[in-house]
Amino acid sequence: MTAPLLSIKNLTVTFPTPKGPVEVVRGISFSLGRERLGIVGESGSGKSMTGRSILKLIRPPGRVTADEMVFDGIDLASLRERRMRALRGARISMVMQDPKFSLNPVMTVGEQIGEALKTHRPMPRRQLRARVLEMLEAVRINEPERVADLYPHEVSGGMGQRVMIAMMLIPEPDLLIADEPTSALDVSVQAQVLDIIDELVRRNGMGLILISHDLGLVARYCDRILVMNGGEIVEECAARDLDKARHPYTRGLLAAMPRMDEDRDELPVLDRSAWAAT
């Protein structure tokens, strides 16, 4: 068996508060190969903080500690910021939730995508432009020539998110972290965007971490699922076995979702005292 792409042991993220430090991620461990891993949980479960700490995007006063944080043989924990910057985008990249706030409003879409590549790999302008157009086509944007010259406010939410994906994938990273990539989008557009991520991840043989609050969605697009609650991983299972999940929190979440063929008079509500002392 080959070494995993990413291996994390005992990761803890702490933030100081007036009442003393709060651990938002409490000593979690997992590893990832070239596969699709889903991290699900509700607000405050620490799922986004986990994603951000892999890229070392947590700034002081937040503190990240881990016994091991190794990406493809590189020890991330001890890596200097300078080296880390070379890694970000080029080998690990991240798609954020809302394209409206993550794209630069005063640069055209094409310039931004080009910049993502140029930063890591300088190349002649004409070649860069060709790669950008090719990438826009890969995320199924019609008329890439026209769209490349638009500004972010001129594109729709779904198109904006596809632009983000294009930007993140153009340097051909080994690992893509997608943090709620579709929760700002309409249902009908969600599926399209996820299909594109899915196709590109498979084609390039990348690793994917999909962070979401939507159990059903993660089950559809991932191989393996981690369920987080209160900063801890409470359950790990294969995506197809999600309905056989055993932890009361996971079961509670599954039951609390209304179904399309709903016939229950009342939805079961999580009894938070069942497994946590909070």
Added chain:
Amino acid sequence: MNAIELTRLDIAYGPARVVHDVSLAVAEGESFALVGESGSGKSTILKAIAGLAPDWTGTISVLGNPRAHRPERDFARTCQMVFQDPYGSLHPRKTVDDCLAEPLAVHGLKGRDERVKAALAAVGLDRRFRFRYPHQLSGGQRQRVAIARALMLEPRILLLDEPTSALDVSVQAEILNLLKKLRREQGLTYLLVTHNLPVVSFLCDRLAVMRHGRIVEVAHVEALKTGRLADPYSRELYAASGGALQPA
């Protein structure tokens, strides 16, 4: 008598017409859903009914009374609206008590103390929340306050604009249960806007699917539960929400 009746309703924001020729009747005591993607005009219809989108033509009548193009005092007594984002819809510098008592002051109603207590009890909030500020509450608790506020004047109709889409799944379940309970206890009529079809299955009797400002299909919730929606666009929406289609 119908609770809400819309005939040939066109709504515009400045030069842009966003709702075209919508006719719809919601019976008293019914729970009716408007579904569709962003920009389909579903929230705009609620706003027009509430008097917040004044540029419309056609007729809107609520419990048999024609609506004016602006908010009205009497109308507020019969029909109230709950907004999507509980983080944005409560005044940050007013306590829960102030927020709930304001409609009473506006309408010159007495018995503030009992009414506020009763409203908190109805939405399942403990009394100790009465003098807290919104920032001291969780998202679910805030949405309960927003619902309590809408119920202060004892309206007969609630306009619900995506009441649970800013909430976590487990909190969404609590709020959906609450809405169902309130409707049963107080005989309310709901007009609900959502993009979440399973929520419609749980809470509503009928639904209208909207696209580009027009209604493409009105169906009974049974058609949704069994996957037998007729219009191609409704079926597309249904499939995208993870439903298994059946022949219409």
